[in-house]
Amino acid sequence: MGRITLENVSKIFGSNHAEAVDLISRGKRKAEVAEACGAVVGLCDISFDVREGEILILMGLSGSGKSTLLRCMNRLVEPTVGRILVDDVDVTRLGRKELLAFRQKTFGMVFQHFALLPNRTILSNVGFGLEIKNVPVKQRTDAAMQAIELVGLKGWESKYPHELSGGMQQRAGLARALAADADILLMDEAFSALDPLIRRDMQAELRELQRKLKKTIVFVSHDLDEAVALGGRIVLMKDGEVVQIGQPEEVVARPATEYVRRFVEHIDLAAVMRAEQVADRAAIVLSPTDTVAEARLRTAAGGSDGWLVADQDGRFVGRVRAERLANARVGDTVSGLLDLDPGVVSAGTRLDAVLGQVADGGAVAVVAEDGRLIGPITSRDIVRALAARPNAHHDHSPTQTKPAGAERWTGTSQNSPSTRSATTPSTGSPNMAVG
Known part of the structure; x- marks a missing residue:
């Protein structure tokens, strides 16, 4: 009640x-x-x-x-x-x-x-x-x-x-x-x-x-x-x-x-959707303690310019770019490869406010209030979310x-x-x- x-x-x-x-x-x-x-x-x-x-x-x-x-x-x-x-x-x-x-x-x-x-x-x-x-x-x-x-x-x-x-x-x-x-x-x-x-x-x-x-x-x-x-x-x-x-x-x-x-x-869907609704929760997330060899194995399928990193409690700690991972020594750990200033938005951020960051810097990390990583948003995720709006004649x-x-x-x-x-x-x- x-x-x-x-x-x-x-x-x-x-x-x-x-x-x-x-x-x-x-x-x-x-x-x-x-x-x-x-x-x-x-x-x-x-x-x-x-x-x-x-x-x-x-x-x-x-x-x-x-x-x-x-x-x-x-x-x-x-x-x-x-x-x-x-x-x-x-x-x-x-x-x-x-x-x-x-x-x-x-x-x-x-x-x-x-x-x-x-x-x-x-x-x-x-x-x-x-x-x-x-x-x-x-x-x-x-x-x-x-x-x-x-x-x-x-x-x-x-x-x-x-x-x-x-x-x-x-x-x-x-x-x-x-x-x-x-x-x-x-x-x-x-x-x-x-x-x-x-x-x-x-x-x-x-x-x-x-x-x-x-x-x-x-x-x-x-x-x-x-x-x-x-x-x-x-x-x-x-x-x-x-x-x-x-x-x-x-x-x-x-x-x-x-x-x-x-x-x-008439309402723009990007003006009402929130970042947490679009974030890719199934994306690969690396650990800062992963070795370069382990990280390469987990990301072997490729298809991305970088991956997000979260600690054992699920809190976001940074991002590793694909180029940097490819050039690192096998024995190094992911913690030494992190971006110093990765793109981050809070879970409740409206999607239209995220568009510029995604366009400028690729994947953006969506983070909950307690710091936990929800997942990345890429331009592909945004296009998919906006395309999901029901068609006028096929709802x-x-x-x-x-x-x-x-x-x-x-x-x-x-x-x-x-x-x-x-x-x-x-x-x-x-x-x-x-x-």
């Missing part, structure tokens, strides 16, 4: 709730329910977990249900059926007074529109949530100042919202959520009103804050590039249903349905059980929890003019 667990959550707008829920239980979709009983399906039988300390991005076009789902998590929108658990608390069973207290303690919200009070200073705005909780003045001022410093607004605390740029106002909105010290941040299109450059700055700011604070963040966005930049798991929605869950590189490289493929086709993914346009996504991603009854109705091409 995750930090937040959704179990068979549906939201029906309009009348005939019971009939609509019954139709959903029989596998009917949004358009079919609307035709049968006139009810509007906002969410349709959604189940998944949000993990402790992750950034989870709810994605989809306008009207897909992503904002409705976010608001169901803290019951700003009441789900029609289903359960929402936060840790061991069933949020759907809380009474009004209990819900208000739980919401204030557990959730911080950041909206698309900054919602700052124009007659209050930034310090007063940031501390407003604590003021509502009757936190003593000094304590809330200290907490507000700490949050203001975290988001880079120190020196602006005495200013009023109209004196700040849009990006700075959004930072103030984020600081207000952080000052309340909520463990879970719900962010609804938080950066979409910002100019592109400021938006990228805020995305980087959020990633940096997440590294420091380890909050659980659910972030609504209609922008796939933003989801890739934030780097968290993606829950891709359409017509109130979940069509795929996975890391950005999974969704881009292995779309579960034709709709998902069209949604992600026979095992998760696709029906022809394109009539898919029922029931696959479980390697890095994501199971999602039950996630379906996508038949439609044309996604409309990329989203709101």
